[in-house]
Each structure stands twice: as structure tokens, then as C-alpha cells.
Amino acid sequence: MSLKSEIPIFEVKQLSFRVREQLILENVSFEIFSGEYIAIIGPNGGGKTTLIRLLLNLEKQTSGEIKIFGKKLKDFKEWYKIGYVPQRATLVDETFPATVEDIVKMGRVARRGIFAGMSSEDKAKVHDAMQKMDILDLKDKMVGTLSGGQRQRVMIARALASSPKILILDEPNTGVDMVSQQRFYGLLGKLNKEENITILFITHDIGVIADDIGRLFTINRKATICNDPKKLLSCDEVSDLYGIPAHSLANHKHEH
Amino acid sequence: MFEMLSYDFMQRAFIAGLFIATLASISGTFVVLKRYSLMSETLAHSALVGVAIGLVAGYNPLWVAVVISILSAWLIEYLRSSFSIYSDAVLSIMLSGSLALAVIIVSLGGAFNNSLFSYLFGSILSVSNADVYTIVGFGSISLAFLLLFSKELYFIAYDEEVAKTSGIKVKFLNFLLVTVVAIIIALSIRVVGSLLIGALMVIPTVAALQYRVGFRNTMFIALFFALFSVIFGMSLSYYFSLPSGATIVLSVIAIFIISLLINKK
Ligand SMILES: Nc1ncnc2c1ncn2[C@@H]1O[C@H](COP(=O)(O)OP(=O)(O)OP(=O)(O)O)[C@@H](O)[C@H]1O
Ligand SMILES: [Mg+2]
Numbered sequence: 001m002s003l004k005s006e007i008p009i010f011e012v013k014q015l016s017f018r019v020r021e022q023l024i025l026e027n028v029s030f031e032i033f034s035g036e037y038i039a040i041i042g043p044n045g046g047g048k049t050t051l052i053r054l055l056l057n058l059e060k061q062t063s064g065e066i067k068i069f070g071k072k073l074k075d076f077k078e079w080y081k082i083g084y085v086p087q088r089a090t091l092v093d094e095t096f097p098a099t100v101e102d103i104v105k106m107g108r109v110a111r112r113g114i115f116a117g118m119s120s121e122d123k124a125k126v127h128d129a130m131q132k133m134d135i136l137d138l139k140d141k142m143v144g145t146l147s148g149g150q151r152q153r154v155m156i157a158r159a160l161a162s163s164p165k166i167l168i169l170d171e172p173n174t175g176v177d178m179v180s181q182q183r184f185y186g187l188l189g190k191l192n193k194e195e196n197i198t199i200l201f202i203t204h205d206i207g208v209i210a211d212d213i214g215r216l217f218t219i220n221r222k223a224t225i226c227n228d229p230k231k232l233l234s235c236d237e238v239s240d241l242y243g244i245p246a247h248s249l250a251n252h253k254h255e256h
Numbered sequence: 257m258f259e260m261l262s263y264d265f266m267q268r269a270f271i272a273g274l275f276i277a278t279l280a281s282i283s284g285t286f287v288v289l290k291r292y293s294l295m296s297e298t299l300a301h302s303a304l305v306g307v308a309i310g311l312v313a314g315y316n317p318l319w320v321a322v323v324i325s326i327l328s329a330w331l332i333e334y335l336r337s338s339f340s341i342y343s344d345a346v347l348s349i350m351l352s353g354s355l356a357l358a359v360i361i362v363s364l365g366g367a368f369n370n371s372l373f374s375y376l377f378g379s380i381l382s383v384s385n386a387d388v389y390t391i392v393g394f395g396s397i398s399l400a401f402l403l404l405f406s407k408e409l410y411f412i413a414y415d416e417e418v419a420k421t422s423g424i425k426v427k428f429l430n431f432l433l434v435t436v437v438a439i440i441i442a443l444s445i446r447v448v449g450s451l452l453i454g455a456l457m458v459i460p461t462v463a464a465l466q467y468r469v470g471f472r473n474t475m476f477i478a479l480f481f482a483l484f485s486v487i488f489g490m491s492l493s494y495y496f497s498l499p500s501g502a503t504i505v506l507s508v509i510a511i512f513i514i515s516l517l518i519n520k521k
Contacts, residue, residue, distance in 0.1 A: 056421045057421070058417055058420065058421065077423070078423075079421060079422055079423030080422065080423060082421060084418060084421045084422075085418075086415070086417060086418060095465050095468070096289065096414065097289075097464075097465060097468075097469065097470060097471050097473075097474035098414065098470060098471055099470040099471075101470075102410075102470050102471050103414070105407075106407075106410075106411045106414065106418075106419075106422075107422070109407050109408055109411050109419075109422065109424065110419075110422040110423040110424050112407070114404055114405065114408075115404065140470075142468050142469075142470070144468070145468075162422065
């Protein structure tokens with residue numbers, strides 16, 4: 001596979017981010033290509049969320065360059081190609097008036113234009129997204145009444161409804177039990193393999209997913225790219241990163 | 257009950273009131289979901305500055321109120337999005353500041369009278385033909401905006417950042433929303449009064465939220481509650497010669513309490 005000949009989804013060069021005197025990200029560079037399945041790990045406060053916010057133009061970098069589908073962030077218009085699920089997305093306000101379908105339909109809003117109602121294509125995409133995430137039977141339920149694992153699938157379905165090329169998930173597994181997590185990773189793997197959706201996600205559960213992922217980024221102010229996560233547990237960087245022996249990482253469960 | 261509708265002034269009051277109920281409750285749904293409730297209260301007090309200027313300088317108070325209310329909405333939204341000051345603190349400062357300013361303008365201009373009183377608490381007797389035209393004119397434009405952008409505004413209320421990363425013009429729509437809310441508040445002070453309009457905007461939605469239904473149904477329920485309270489409140493106002501804002505607000509609070517009790521788990 002000659003990855004280098006195609007335009008990367010993200011091209012990041014010498015990216016740094018500073019808040020007042022504090023350097024939060026330093027000289028981070030990487031490329032993400034279509035079809036990849038990448039996990040980002042790192043200690044709390046390491047800058048993982050910040051990196052993703054920079055990629056999504058929610059934060060402005062201090063220096064360095066970000067290109068998205070070959071374009072500078074400020075010139076990029078096709079945001080529907082990106083599906084983003086932020087950290088703590090599943091902790092929705094219990095009283096927010098939204099059914100599962102209301103939320104998934106949001107995924108189509110930016111593509112519909114001002115005057116348009118839901119076209120038959122919109123409806124089909126919303127239906128598809130709910131089907132893929134296995135939440136069709138929940139569609140009329142209020143989101144506030146769902147379990148953490150169910151909400152998580154609703155959030156992904158919303159992101160999927162715009163037919164994105166890449167899914168960016170920030171700790172999607174917070175507050176979700178082990179069984180639901182396994183099922184969730186199964187779904188993500190399927191999206192990646194069968195739908196060719198690129199996946200970039202932040203997690204603390206590296207032991208659980210080591211089999212599926214293609215590459216592993218570790219972020220702790222600086223970034224290190226681990227190209228063979230099968231050898232994950234021997235990656236010295238990972239040990240250094242958390243400052244604990246690597247073997248204990250394999251069983252590390254992160255709960256908030 | 258229909259005997260009161262044989263009076264011209266009551267017909268005007270009802271047209272204006274039902275229009276305002278519709279505007280206040282639909283915009284109110286977004287106001288509540290975006291946690292802008294205190295902002296509507298603040299804008300109502302800024303509108304009062306406009307009323308004061310209008311009364312003293314002899315311009316149409318409603319028009320001046322619309323202008324001042326829009327300007328302060330922009331100021332609030334600018335402060336909110338550009339500085340990380342606690343936004344409720346900014347709002348309380350502006351709220352009391354506006355009230356103080358309005359009182360001073362009115363005192364200096366010697367306009368402390370019944371006319372001012374009716375702008376504070378609403379009055380069905382004082383709705384003129386010109387007021388009805390102003391309310392229907394500005395109100396229709398505002399309503400059209402709210403309905404056209406309701407799906408975008410709903411998405412932004414749900415999660416501003418996710419909406420932004422989906423390509424929605426969040427900043428622009430937030431400014432438009434506060435502008436429309438400012439207009440609606442200024443228009444409403446004729447019938448509901450500036451001290452009470454915040455309640456008509458916020459409470460129907462808060463009551464509707466108790467029923468735990470989806471977005472569309474929440475908005476319909478809020479609209480229904482607002483229309484009902486305005487009809488009921490204005491009738492009370494007519495029969496007992498009470499300020500209409502007060503009777504409308506007590507009606508909507510009664511609906512809220514009933515909704516709370518019905519939906520108690
Ligand atoms: N806009 C900002 N202003 C001030 N500090 C910021 C800002 N953005 C990020 N930071 C700081 O940057 C550091 C990294 O935060 P970030 O949320 O990216 O960490 P993280 O790796 O996602 O951590 P976690 O695993 O806890 O989610 C933190 O110390 C945070 O306080
Ligand atoms: Mg984070």
C-alpha cells in the first residue's frame with residue numbers, strides 16, 4: 001500500500017500549543033491516512049483533548065501547521081466529512097428534550113441547508129446510522145433515560161449520520177461497563193473494516209483494544225508514534241509515558 | 257366570556273397577547289435550553305431604558321425599547337463569547353444598571369406616572385393600533401427566523417462545539433438569536449410588562465420540560481401553555497381590573513406547578 005501518494009486526512013507539522021507560560025503540546029507532527037484505525041493514549045492532562053480540539057479548529061495553535069484533506073483549517077468547508085464525539089458526550093443533561101432520533105437527526109442538519117426539510121436521503125442516512133449502532137428500537141426513547149452504553153451508541157450514530165470519512169472520539173468509553181465496551185469496540189472495528197471509515201480515538205484502555213488498532217499515538221506534551229501496537233507492551237515510550245511498568249498497563253482500567 | 261371581545265381595546269390586546277405568547281414561548285424554548293434565562297430578564301430591564309427615553313423624549317417607547325434591547329443583547333453576547341467573565345455576573349450587573357438608568361431618566365424627565373407603571377406590569381387598556389402593527393410586523397420577522405433556523409438552533413443548544421465542528425455557523429446564529437429575543441422582549445412589554453416578560457418566556461418551556469418528550473412536542477406544549485396563560489390572564493385582567501402581566505404570569509406559574517405535580521416520580 002503506497003500511503004504516501006494520497007492526500008492525508010490530517011497532516012500536522014510542528015504543532016505547538018501554549019496557554020500563557022504553559023507549553024501543552026510541543027512540536028507534534030503526524031499524518032493520518034484514509035482507512036486507518038488509530039488510538040491515542042496518554043496520562044490525564046497530557047494534551048490529548050487539546051490536540052483534537054486543535055484538529056477541529058476549536059482551539060488556535062501557537063505555532064505549526066494543520067492541513068485537513070489537503071486544505072488549511074480556515075479554508076476547509078466540508079465539515080460533514082468529520083464525525084466528532086467529544087469527551088463526556090454521554091453525560092447529557094437528563095432533562096434535555098431529545099429523543100434518540102432527535103439527536104441522530106442533528107447529524108444531518110449542516111447538510112440540509114436552511115429551508116430544507118428532511119429529504120428521503122436524510123431519512124435513509126438517519127435510519128442507517130441507527131441500524132449500524134443497533135439503536136433502532138430505542139429511537140423514540142428520551143436520551144436522558146438511556147444507559148451510558150446506549151447513549152454512547154447514540155452519539156456515534158449522530159456522528160455517522162453525516163456519512164463522515166473519519167470518526168474522532170474523545171474517551172468514548174468513560175463510564176461504560178466492560179461488556180458494553182467490548183461490544184462497542186466490535187462496532188468500531190466493523191465501521192473501520194466494512195465501511196472504510198477512518199477512526200481516531202482517545203482511550204485509556206489500551207489492553208482491551210491492542211488487537212484491533214493499526215497505530216498508537218502517545219501524547220504527553222510531545223507525541224510518540226508507535227507503528228506496531230502488537231508490540232505495544234514492549235514499547236518503551238508507553239512505560240515512560242505513564243511512569244509505571246508496561247505490564248500493568250495491559251490490565252489498566254480507567255474509571256472516573 | 258365573549259362579551260369582553262366586543263370592545264376594540266380587548267380585540268387589540270388579544271391579538272397582541274396571542275402573538276406575544278407565540279413569540280415568547282418559541283424563542284423561550286431556545287433561551288431555556290441554552291441557559292440564557294437570566295439574559296431575557298436582563299434584556300427586559302434594558303428595554304425599560306428605551307421606554308424611559310421614549311417617554312421623556314416623546315418618541316414611540318416601543319421602538320426605542322427595541323433598539324436599546326438589541327444593543328444590549330449584542331453587548332452581552334460579545335462579552336459572553338469574548339471574555340471569560342462569569343456570564344451570570346455580567347448579566348446581574350447589566351440588569352441592575354439598566355433599571356437604575358431607567359429610573360434616573362424617568363425621574364429627571366418627570367415621567368413617573370401611570371404610563372410608566374403600565375410598561376412595568378403590562379396593561380390591556382394601553383395597546384394601541386400602532387402597537388399592534390409594530391408587534392405583528394417585527395414579530396412575524398422574528399418568528400420566521402426562529403422557525404427557519406430551529407433545527408440549527410436546537411443543535412447549538414444541545415452542544416455548541418459539536419454543532420460548530422459539523423459546519424454550523426454558531427457565532428452568527430447566536431447573534432441572530434439574541435437579536436430576535438431582544439426584539440421579542442421589547443415588543444412584549446406592552447402587554448406583559450418588562451418586569452414580568454422573562455417569566456412568560458421561560459416558564460412555559462420549563463413546565464413543558466416536565467413532560468419529558470422530544471424537541472418538537474416540548475415546543476408545542478410550551479406554546480400551548482403560553483397561549484392558554486395569556487387568554488386566561490387577560491380575561492382575569494379584564495374582569496378584575498388587574499395589570500395583565502401579573503395575571504398572565506400567575507397563570508403560567510399555576511400551569512408550571514400543576515405540571516410538576518403531575519409528573520412527579
Ligand atoms: N484553553 C485552555 N486554557 C487553559 N488551559 C488549557 C486550555 N486547554 C488545555 N489546557 C490545559 O492543557 C492541559 C491538557 O489538557 P487536555 O484536556 O488536553 O488533557 P487530556 O490529555 O485530554 O487529559 P484527560 O485524560 O484528563 O482527558 C491541561 O493541563 C489543561 O488544563
Ligand atoms: Mg481529555
